[in-house]
Amino acid sequence: MEDCPTVTEGVGMLGFIGRRLRVLIIEDNQHFRLLLRTVLGSMGVETIHEAHDGEHALALLKDTPVDLLIVDWKMTPLDGLSFVRKLRRDADPVKAAVPVLMVTGHVDAHLLRQARDAGVDDVLAKPLSAKDLIVRISGVMSRSVPFIRCDGYVGPERRRCPDPAFTGLERRHRRNSP
Numbered sequence: 704m705e706d707c708p709t710v711t712e713g714v715g716m717l718g719f720i721g722r723r724l725r726v727l728i729i730e731d732n733q734h735f736r737l738l739l740r741t742v743l744g745s746m747g748v749e750t751i752h753e754a755h756d757g758e759h760a761l762a763l764l765k766d767t768p769v770d771l772l773i774v775d776w777k778m779t780p781l782d783g784l785s786f787v788r789k790l791r792r793d794a795d796p797v798k799a800a801v802p803v804l805m806v807t808g809h810v811d812a813h814l815l816r817q818a819r820d821a822g823v824d825d826v827l828a829k830p831l832s833a834k835d836l837i838v839r840i841s842g843v844m845s846r847s848v849p850f851i852r853c854d855g856y857v858g859p860e861r862r863r864c865p866d867p868a869f870t871g872l873e874r875r876h877r878r879n880s881p
Contacts, residue, residue, distance in 0.1 A: 725771070728743075729753075756781055757785060772790075772802070776807035791857040804826075805823045822858025822859065824843045
């Protein structure tokens with residue numbers, strides 16, 4: 704079985720889309736927001752919005768179109784996972800499908816499962832480097848995965864690496880077939 708493809712060089716790819724990219728940073732720590740803004744600016748991103756928590760972000764998204772969300776996990780009153788769950792169920796399908804990169808200092812297998820199940824596209828551990836951020840953004844923005852709406856889940860396709868040896872019926876296909 705081949706390994707799942709990964710993005711190893713993101714700088715060139717992001718340079719191509721950076722100027723047009725509209726990013727919303729959702730982070731309660733003002734200093735970390737400034738760090739992210741600085742790194743994004745150095746990558747050529749010109750349109751950067753900020754929100755200090757998930758509620759502020761949902762209000763901002765009513766009138767502000769974005770291409771990428773960078774979301775912290777631990778915030779109050781609305782944390783990152785709760786924000787993503789609300790976003791994914793938005794009535795506007797374009798807004799609901801905006802790619803989400805979650806940043807957190809609390810990475811473990813349980814959180815990764817929670818993030819995946821909430822509809823997060825990718826997770827990046829703090830502290831982060833500019834290179835890590837560039838690679839993850841490039842991966843999220845260049846990945847072409849279906850957006851799924853079914854019972855119990857709304858978000859990007861969760862399977863990262865299809866198993867070519869799998870010969871059974873796909874659960875979603877079986878559930879959504881007439």
